[in-house]
Amino acid sequence: MTRRTATLKRIFAVLALSASLPLHAATPEQLADDPYWIALGHYETGKLGGWRSYVDDKAFFLAADGASNPRAELVATVQALYQPAELGDRHPQCVYPARTRWLRERLALTDLPSPDCAEFRAWFKDVNPHSTVLVFPAAYLNSPSSMFGHTLLRIDQPDIDSHNTALLSYALNFGAFIEGDDNSILYAWRGLMGGYPGLFALVPYREKLSEYSRLENRDLWEYRLNLTPEETGRMVEHVWELKQIRFDYFFFDENCSYRLLELLEIARPGIELTERFPITAIPTDTVRAVKDAGLIERIDYRPSRERELLARAQPLQADEEVWVLRLSQDPARLEDADYLALPAERRALIQDAAFRLVRYHASNEERSANAQRSFQLLSAINRNPPPSLQLERPPLPEAGHQSRTWQLAGGSRDERAFAEYGLRMAYHDLNDNLDGFPLGAQIEILQLKLRQYEGNHWQLQRLDLANIRSLTPRNALLQPLSWQVGGGLERVLGEDGDTPLVGHISGGAGAAWQLHDRLLGFALGTARLEYNEGFAAVLSPALGFNGGMLWRNPLGNLTLEVAGDYFHNGEVRRRLSLNQQWEVSTDLGLRLSAQREFSQLASPVNEVKLELRWYYY
Structure with missing residues (x-):
């Protein structure tokens, strides 16, 4: 009798035995639909029925159709477990230890070979x-x-x-x-x-x-x-x-x-x-x-190094921040007479902030130079230690609002009443409920707005594929760039007050500043590429600006913005807008929006809207 024949007989004997052990064993047919086997194969229900695996690598499967057939994969795995032990680390038991353990338990496989899985054992022991x-x-x-x-x-x-x-x-x-x-x-x-x-x-x-x-x-x-x-x-x-x-x-x-x-x-x-x-x-x-x-x-x-640096620098005066920059670049200035004239408690804060600034920039500089500056500043800190840094823990990330947003609004545009219905798949804008999110962050993906005017006139108001803004404030120690990028379909002001639907890709870069604890100002230069059938050249570029303020107030977030686009064909558009959100609860917001649009093609148009926003996944 060949080894292969003996192995197959042993498999069939085990499968026959499994049918008589319903309390602690199961058949392969039953196990193929077991949630745990489905999880081991990363299977999901196919769109047209059946199964498909999220795994996109043929090397993961032992059956030819294992990616779409959990039963075939299970049968192939059971057969493979009986391969000769001499295979060592290449034995399926060594390659699939989780499958092996589970199948051994569920099918009562007591006569499996015992290969030496040295690589797996060493790896598992190390972890x-x-x-x-x-x-x-x-x-x-x-x-x-x-x-x-x-x-x-x-x-x-x-x-x-x-x-x-x-x-x-x-x-x-x-x-x-x-x-x-x-x-x-x-x-x-x-x-x-x-x-x-x-x-x-x-x-x-x-x-x-x-x-x-x-x-x-x-x-x-x-x-x-x-x-x-x-x-x-x-x-x-x-x-x-x-x-x-x-x-x-x-x-x-x-x-x-x-x-x-x-x-x-x-x-x-x-x-x-x-x-x-x-x-x-x-x-x-x-x-x-x-x-x-x-x-x-x-x-x-x-906390991150950036948060620790900003917290340490927060009590410093402007002239003390200058010393932080000087010391981070040249720690030898620790011996300057002007610096030594400062009170010891202020020097303790300054040199600790300088040390943190050096560490913050460590990834962008030569390691040896950075290490030398760090050592000199750390020595000064040891001689004159600052008080321990106390950081308030921010709200938990999961305490913020849900990611999907349903929107229902009513308003008026140039004395025409409308209702508006919206859905945003993900996930936050500048005015949304702020807990769990940084001020000045916006990332919106797949936002749809439908508008219904009087007389049951419906129109697609906008379809945003993406709308991302990063308004990171600059300060004396850190100078990040603020930027924005977006694209999709939107209504714009056209001739005689018409609102054609245009496609666009736009972006911009500039700066933001923390004007107060809860007040952020920003100014960006922008560029836009627009597909507009009302233009002589349907694909038209524009340069422009976008600036304003973001205020975190007792009700919620308020934004005041002014923006303009200057097209190469001479068309000029400007927009002034105000948005205030009232945070009714974590997952419910009420937003008041007012906007005035200007175009050389038409008279200015005013729009006011009150919107209920329900954050739901």
Whole structure:
């Protein structure tokens, strides 16, 4: 009898035995529809019925049609588990440890070969999984790919609390695999369209901590989960199966957050997290889903270097900020007579701020020069230490409003009454309820507005594909660029008061300033490319401006804006607008808008609108 024949007989014997063990074993037919097997294969119900796997890599499957046939994949896996033990690390038991453990338990596979999975055992021992932390690097305004925030998992070892060994933990991350140097705009576009493959990566946590809190200056929120060591280990086993396995990556649904929810469903069978996100998976929404599922045990906050720098510099006077800049560039000026004449307590604050400024710019400068300046300033701090830095913890990211917004409005345009109905898929603008969001941030994706005038006259008012604004204030120590970009369809003022629907792509750059604690001013130069059939050249460029103020007041947020576009064909448009939102509750807002439009083609037009905004996912 050949080895292959003996193996097949053993498989059939096991399958026959399984039918007589209904209390603790099952048949392959039954297991193929088990939610846990579906989760292990990352299957979803196909649009036209049947199954399809999110995994876009043939190397993950053992059956030829395994990507669309969970039963065939299960049968192929059971057969593969009986391959000769001499295969060693290449044995399917070594390649698929999570599948192996589960099938062994459910099918009572007591006679499996015992290959030596040396690579997996060494890797698992090095990771040493014991507990899990969901990490949320908060939104970062000046990076288009980071404006939604991000999530990753930290896999901790058993002595994490007693020995404070978080830096020795591993970060489990899913992200786009980028080859080459795509710029931010190309990166955003390809991310939207699924132009990058997505890969899981397990790397030292200290590397990710450096990347997010230092290089991108993002606050970190750490949500300790109540997963048991067994559940954490079960999840890590599956991560080994996904090593170098490719998925399609999309910013809004099949992204970092969605993939991690799938892993948590592997860790704790029975929880349902991904079903809440059939269309989009915004990171803050997925954090909220994890919280609602009762998985969060504790929340810790780690401020970014930028937040710490600004907090330390906040009590400094203008002349003291000048000293911060001088010392950060040349610590030898610590011995200047003018500097030593300052009170010791003020020098303590100045040199600590200078040290933090040097560390903030560390990624952009030569390491040796930066290290020398840091050492000199740190020595001065040790001789004259400042008071400990007290930072107020900002609102939790998941405490903000939901991502999808329904809008119902009534108003008047040049004495014509109208009703307006809107839907925005994601996720925040300058006037929206602010808790959990930074002031001056706006990122709107797929916004539709339909307007109904008197006489039952309907029209498409606007369709925004994207509308992003980053108004990051400048100060004496940091000089970030403010910018905006958008595109879609919108109504503009035309001849004789007509409002033609035009297509456009627009953008701009400039600066923003913190005029007061709750008052932001901004000014940007803009450019616009418009498709307008009313123009002699239907595709026409324009240069312009956009400026105004954003005021956080007791009711909510108020914006006062003025904008203008000067087309090459001589057409000039200007707009003055005011928007005030009343934050009725976290997920309900009432917005009053007033606007006056000017065009050389028509008389000025006034519009007033009152809008109810319901934030709902």
